[in-house]
Amino acid sequence: MTNQLLSVTGLNVSFGNREVIHDLSFSVEHGDCLAIIGPNGAGKTVLLQALLNLIPYHGEIRWSEGTRLGYVPQKIAADRQLPLSAKDLLAAKVRFLKLPATELQSVSAELGLTDELMNTSMGALSGGQFQKVLIAFALLGRPNVLLFDEPTASLDELTEERVYELLQSLQKDRGMTILLVSHDLSIVYRNANMVMCLSKGKTCMGPPKEVLTPAMLQDLYASPPHYYQHVHEHEGERDAQIAQEHEK
Amino acid sequence: MSGQGLLFVLALFFSLAAGLVGCIALMKRMLLAGDVISHLALPGLGLAFAFKVSPLMGGAATLFLGTFLVWQLQKKTGLAIEAAIGVIFAASLAIGAAITPSEDLAQSLFGQLERLSLPGFILGLAAVVFVILSIFLLKDQLSLSIFSTDLAAATGVRIARLDLYFLLLFSLTVLVGLRFMGALLASALIIMPSATARQLTNKLPQFFLLAVVASLVSVAAGFLLNAFVFKFSTAGPTIAILSAALFSLSLLAKAA
Numbered sequence: 001m002t003n004q005l006l007s008v009t010g011l012n013v014s015f016g017n018r019e020v021i022h023d024l025s026f027s028v029e030h031g032d033c034l035a036i037i038g039p040n041g042a043g044k045t046v047l048l049q050a051l052l053n054l055i056p057y058h059g060e061i062r063w064s065e066g067t068r069l070g071y072v073p074q075k076i077a078a079d080r081q082l083p084l085s086a087k088d089l090l091a092a093k094v095r096f097l098k099l100p101a102t103e104l105q106s107v108s109a110e111l112g113l114t115d116e117l118m119n120t121s122m123g124a125l126s127g128g129q130f131q132k133v134l135i136a137f138a139l140l141g142r143p144n145v146l147l148f149d150e151p152t153a154s155l156d157e158l159t160e161e162r163v164y165e166l167l168q169s170l171q172k173d174r175g176m177t178i179l180l181v182s183h184d185l186s187i188v189y190r191n192a193n194m195v196m197c198l199s200k201g202k203t204c205m206g207p208p209k210e211v212l213t214p215a216m217l218q219d220l221y222a223s224p225p226h227y228y229q230h231v232h233e234h235e236g237e238r239d240a241q242i243a244q245e246h247e248k
Numbered sequence: 249m250s251g252q253g254l255l256f257v258l259a260l261f262f263s264l265a266a267g268l269v270g271c272i273a274l275m276k277r278m279l280l281a282g283d284v285i286s287h288l289a290l291p292g293l294g295l296a297f298a299f300k301v302s303p304l305m306g307g308a309a310t311l312f313l314g315t316f317l318v319w320q321l322q323k324k325t326g327l328a329i330e331a332a333i334g335v336i337f338a339a340s341l342a343i344g345a346a347i348t349p350s351e352d353l354a355q356s357l358f359g360q361l362e363r364l365s366l367p368g369f370i371l372g373l374a375a376v377v378f379v380i381l382s383i384f385l386l387k388d389q390l391s392l393s394i395f396s397t398d399l400a401a402a403t404g405v406r407i408a409r410l411d412l413y414f415l416l417l418f419s420l421t422v423l424v425g426l427r428f429m430g431a432l433l434a435s436a437l438i439i440m441p442s443a444t445a446r447q448l449t450n451k452l453p454q455f456f457l458l459a460v461v462a463s464l465v466s467v468a469a470g471f472l473l474n475a476f477v478f479k480f481s482t483a484g485p486t487i488a489i490l491s492a493a494l495f496s497l498s499l500l501a502k503a504a
Contacts, residue, residue: 071351071402081276081446082395088452089395092388093403121450122395137399 004064005145005177008050011059013043015049020046024059026196026205033178034169035192035208037185042198044058044181045074048147051179064095070143072134074150074181080123086133087118097168103140111136111166128159135166146170148180152187164191180196185212250443252475253429258376259467259483262339262424263437265379267463269421270442271456272383274412276328279442281330283435284337285415286422290344293426296353306369314340315419319412345374372424377386379417390414391452429484436488443489447498460499465489 006028013021020043028034036044050057052071087104091218094104108118111132117125121197138146148167152160160194164187170176171191182188188195188208195211197204199220204211273282279479289307296306314336320334383390389410392400397407418438445458470487474480 015304019435049398052474054398054401069402071399073396073402074395075397079275079277083446083450083452083453083455084395088391092391096388096403097390119451134399245417 003029003031005032005067006064007062008051009058011047011050011057012044013055013057018089018237019219020231021050021057021198022191024203027205028177028179031177031196032174033180033192034194034196036179036196036198037179037183037188037220038198039061047150047179047198048149048179051107054146060238067145068079068143070138070141071147072131072138072151075127076134077208082123083120083121084209086113086129086136089107089122089133090118090137090140092161093137097141098156107136107139110139127155128162129154131159135163136195139170144174144175145177145179147162148182150181150183152182152184160187167191185217187206189211226234254366256270256292257463258369258390258424258470259471260374260464261373261376263381263441264460264465265376265421266425266437266471267384267441267445268380268383268456268462269418270438270440270463271459272387272390272394273418273438274442275391276331276414279439281333283419283439284333285311285315285419286434287337287344287426288340288419289422289426289434291340291347292344294346294348294352298347299351301460304426308423310340310417311409311423312420315415316412318413322411323408345494361404375420375424377448381420382413384415386410386413387456403417405469428482430482433484433488434489436484436491437466440488444491444495444498447495447502462491466481466494 004027008026010029011024012019036047038044039172046055048071052069053061057086065120068215069147081094090104090108094101097151113132113136117129117133120129122133135151146167151167152163167178167180168191171178180188180192189212192208195206196210197211197216197220198235204216270279271281281504289311292306292308292310294306295301295310296303299306300347309381318332318336321327321335322329325332327335389400389405392403393405393407393410422434425437429436436461441462442455442460444462445455448458449455466487471483472492473490474483474486478485478486
């Protein structure tokens, strides 16, 4: 029996005359954490949107049966004037999908969303709280695959750390499959077991150790990346850590 | 019940629909754009007067044609909704002004207190109940799409269809209001009560409730004031002024 969750064959996405994704093929296995990296404009967000069937595309995208997708988009410019509390937003999804009412309680308890936070309007939440609500939103409906688009782009380091701890626990404890777009290579190294790099016309895919080489990164980002790499001897520790200083 | 009585009852129901539609339009940031939609009825009213058919039919025809054009223009060209509505509006206002017989122009623009026939009442009531039920059933989808179209679409909401549906509900509400508010003021009750409610609360259920109450109070008090005090040929301006007064009060309440 195959363990394949997603297979993409010959994917092409264009906006007008501009081709953003050209002839992309790859597959993802159940339980993978696939990080999608690449320079701005390489089509990372577009790829997620195509996988979610939000935009028109050519080619084939096939999810295995029983796949339920959860999506955490890149930061949303929330209208600060919107009279919509976190609870209003989450409850709207619960009612629209006719989920059991208890789901809202269990997800908010799981993410530590307090009553006070739930009653705050979305526009008034801090970056970290806002992101937490978006993750809770994605988790409603018990998805088995999470698509994460730059989940920590606007967060401070401590909050960012919390988000990734949560992400790891979702993957390990629940066996969720995660597709993660990120600029932060150290994050990618720590969380992903597979990396796909998207760049104009070129793609590569493999385990981080094989893909995230200095030569490849230089090629991918065109300008020489600032990184450091150090090797640990101890078993269980990651063997290399690469941090990229300038992200955008 | 007399024709005037029927009109009053219909106006009360209309105020409920207008309050709810206004809340959604305010959150979608298309209140003023929506206001302009109501003027799309003008060429239809003009044609109806010119050809001596029911003004309501004429108004409905151009209103829904215009709404559909706005939706298409926005979808096909990616124009912002206010740009799409602006173009269609200016064209239809010009056509309306050119073809409406001048003696009927004021009535088209500001409405009149005509006697309402029973079939007219039932039709209007059915339309208003349809709008209220639709908003109630669609409120979750609408909330999701207002917050983020991407998130809503990923959740399974069909955005383009929802947009069209809401535009049609908006137009239907305006159409019912045309009778007593006229093409220029039909949307006053969509705009002002929601703006008033927005001053007073940050929570969604209260927002809807307060808008409906503000709308209901404006219509009831406006009709009565006009019938017993001002005795204008139409209650529209009185209702709109009362609605604006409630908005001013909400500013004071917020400041206090």
